[in-house]
Every structure is written in structure tokens, then in C-alpha cells.
Amino acid sequence: MRPVPFVSRIPPALALACACALAVAGEPAPIGLKAGAFDPPQAAAEFPDGVSATDGGALRLARYRGKVVLLVFGFTHCPAVCPTTLATLVEARRLLGADAVALQVVYVTVDPERDDLAHVRRYLAGFDPAFVGGTGQPQALALLRKRYGVSAQKLPAAGGGADYAMSHSTSIYLIDREGRLRALMPFGHSAADFAHDVRQLLALR
Amino acid sequence: MKTLRIVAVALVALAAAGLAWAAFAPPRVDSRDELFEIPKGTFARRMAGDKVEILPSRIDLTLGLNDHLLLRNLDDVPQQFGPVLVMPGQSFRLPFELASTYSFDCTAHASGQMTIVVAEAPATPWDRLLWRWNRMRMKIHA
Numbered sequence: 591m592r593p594v595p596f597v598s599r600i601p602p603a604l605a606l607a608c609a610c611a612l613a614v615a616g617e618p619a620p621i622g623l624k625a626g627a628f629d630p631p632q633a634a635a636e637f638p639d640g641v642s643a644t645d646g647g648a649l650r651l652a653r654y655r656g657k658v659v660l661l662v663f664g665f666t667h668c669p670a671v672c673p674t675t676l677a678t679l680v681e682a683r684r685l686l687g688a689d690a691v692a693l694q695v696v697y698v699t700v701d702p703e704r705d706d707l708a709h710v711r712r713y714l715a716g717f718d719p720a721f722v723g724g725t726g727q728p729q730a731l732a733l734l735r736k737r738y739g740v741s742a743q744k745l746p747a748a749g750g751g752a753d754y755a756m757s758h759s760t761s762i763y764l765i766d767r768e769g770r771l772r773a774l775m776p777f778g779h780s781a782a783d784f785a786h787d788v789r790q791l792l793a794l795r
Numbered sequence: 796m797k798t799l800r801i802v803a804v805a806l807v808a809l810a811a812a813g814l815a816w817a818a819f820a821p822p823r824v825d826s827r828d829e830l831f832e833i834p835k836g837t838f839a840r841r842m843a844g845d846k847v848e849i850l851p852s853r854i855d856l857t858l859g860l861n862d863h864l865l866l867r868n869l870d871d872v873p874q875q876f877g878p879v880l881v882m883p884g885q886s887f888r889l890p891f892e893l894a895s896t897y898s899f900d901c902t903a904h905a906s907g908q909m910t911i912v913v914a915e916a917p918a919t920p921w922d923r924l925l926w927r928w929n930r931m932r933m934k935i936h937a
Binding site: 761 | 879
């Protein structure tokens with residue numbers, strides 16, 4: 591810490607001397623999840639028509655009732671965030687051991703222009719074949735993003751040309767076995783944090 | 796004159812005791828929640844052209860003291876806080892466990908970013924003094 595001139599310490603010191611009574615005491619309330627939690631939890635928004643799943647048929651949250659769903663938004667050309675997130679979730683599943691069967695990772699593209707079903711399926715298979723991907727009509731995907739408050743924006747490549755990147759929300763949505771949106775995990779949390787929260791949600795009655 | 800001197804000495808002693816307390820007593824708080832509320836009618840005010848800022852563009856938190864960001868939507872419509880969509884009557888509590896600077900996209904701010912700075916708990920007497928001073932300033936300005 592850089593040295594602070596003595597004179598500049600006087601005002602806070604005097605004020606503090608006169609304000610001791612402002613101090614308060616007490617114990618913090620315990621927080622169950624590592625992720626940010628919604629209170630009260632509400633039903634997670636169902637996927638609109640026009641979003642297809644890499645394991646066949648329309649992608650519907652209701653298909654995964656009874657499992658905890660980790661919902662991720664991203665795109666397969668993502669250079670850093672998506673691969674990191676998906677690798678973290680692979681590790682979280684490993685940490686969960688036998689409980690991993692009660693977890694479903696759902697990865698929905700924000701870039702349907704390049705991410706068709708076959709491409710998303712191949713991409714996810716490189717991480718974990720149990721992951722389910724979603725892609726489909728741009729309007730349907732936009733509606734889905736709106737329902738979850740997800741942002742996504744096309745960014746032209748620096749050098750021009752047809753290539754582009756996508757700027758998108760990086761948080762992961764945690765949906766419980768009853769289909770309620772319970773929490774949101776910001777990017778950067780460890781696999782252990784995900785495993786912890788999934789176990790917490792699996793333990794809910 | 797003597798009375799004045801006694802009063803002065805007593806005041807100095809009191810100030811010294813207060814300072815010592817502020818520097819050495821471990822900070823404690825009622826709640827680790829740093830609460831931001833969207834009042835009822837916010838959406839209507841925005842629609843009417845009011846510039847309503849709920850979240851500052853920078854939020855300072857301290858581990859172990861106020862390290863839970865609590866967003867509460869008392870309005871009648873869903874509200875977006877950075878990446879979080881909070882439904883009417885719903886709260887969102889985000890705990891932080893690592894001291895760092897977190898940036899979130901937030902369309903509610905002109906910069907398009909919301910920054911949350913999470914600092915380590917004050918460990919030295921001077922850090923505790925500063926923490927209490929800043930805390931008191933925030934309460935006064937709130």
C-alpha cells in the first residue's frame with residue numbers, strides 16, 4: 591500500500607472518532623449456492639417453437655424435468671469463453687460422479703447462421719456427448735434470449751470481410767428438477783462450484 | 796480555564812479511544828447484503844422520460860463484510876440488471892468469494908458496463924479506519 595500523508599488521515603480519523611456509534615453488529619445469513627440465487631424462484635421460460643435439439647426433436651426444457659439443467663448460451667466459433675465454460679462443465683460432471691446422470695447441460699447457440707445442428711452436435715461431442723445443443727430459427731433464438739435476458743451481438747472482424755465474432759452473455763442458468771430458474775452462475779466459477787450447486791439443487795425436494 | 800482544559804483533554808481522550816476502536820476492532824455488519832432496489836413505478840417513470848439510475852456504474856464490495864450483491868425488483872415489470880433478468884417481486888442475490896474486479900455488460904449505463912470491485916477484508920488498522928470511513932460516507936450519501 592502506498593504511504594498516505596498524515597494530514598490526509600486527520601478528517602477520516604476525527605469523523606470516525608465521532609461516529610463510533612454507527613457501527614453495527616450481527617452475523618451474516620448463510621448462502622446456500624455459489625451462484626447468484628433468485629428468490630422466489632420462478633418457472634424457467636420454456637423454449638419457443640423453432641429451436642431444435644442436437645439429440646433430436648424440438649428443444650424443450652420440459653424434456654429434462656427431473657434433472658438439473660445448466661443452460662449455456664454461446665457459439666461454436668467462440669475463441670475463449672465457450673470452450674472454457676464447457677470444459678468446466680465437463681469437469682463438474684466428473685466431480686459429480688454418479689449424480690451426473692441427473693444433470694443436463696444444454697448449450698444454445700447465439701449464432702444460428704454458422705451453427706447448424708450437425709455443427710453444434712460435432713462441437714459438443716468434443717466436450718461431452720451427453721451435452722445437448724440447440725439451434726434453429728433466428729427469431730426463435732432471439733425470443734429465447736429475450737426471455738432469459740441474454741444479450742448477443744454480431745461483431746464484424748477487425749480486418750473486414752465475411753468473418754465475424756459474437757459478443758454474448760456468459761452466465762450459466764441453473765434450473766432445478768421442477769423446471770424453476772434457481773440461479774445464475776457468472777462466468778469464471780470453478781467446476782467445484784458448479785458441482786456444489788448442482789448437488790444443492792438435486793437435494794431440493 | 797481549568798474546566799476548559801479538562802473538557803479538551805476529555806475530548807482528545809474520547810477521540811483517541813474512538814480512533815483506537817475504529818482501527819483495531821474487527822469490522823462487523825448486520826448483513827452481508829449490498830442492496831439495490833428498483834422501486835415500484837420505475838418503468839413508468841422511464842417511459843415518461845425520467846432518467847432513473849438504480850445501479851451505480853461501479854459497486855464496491857468487501858469480502859466477508861458486504862460481499863453479497865442483492866438486487867430487488869419492486870416494480871411491476873421485469874428488470875434487467877447487467878446479465879440478470881429479475882422478475883417483479885423477485886430478488887437476486889449474488890455472493891462473491893474472490894477479491895477481484897468484475898465487469899458485466901449493462902445497457903442501463905452509458906458506458907455499457909457495470910463494474911463490481913470486490914476487495915479483501917480490511918486486515919490492518921489503517922485499512923479498517925479507511926473501510927469505516929468509506930462506509931460512513933456511503934451511509935451519509937445514501
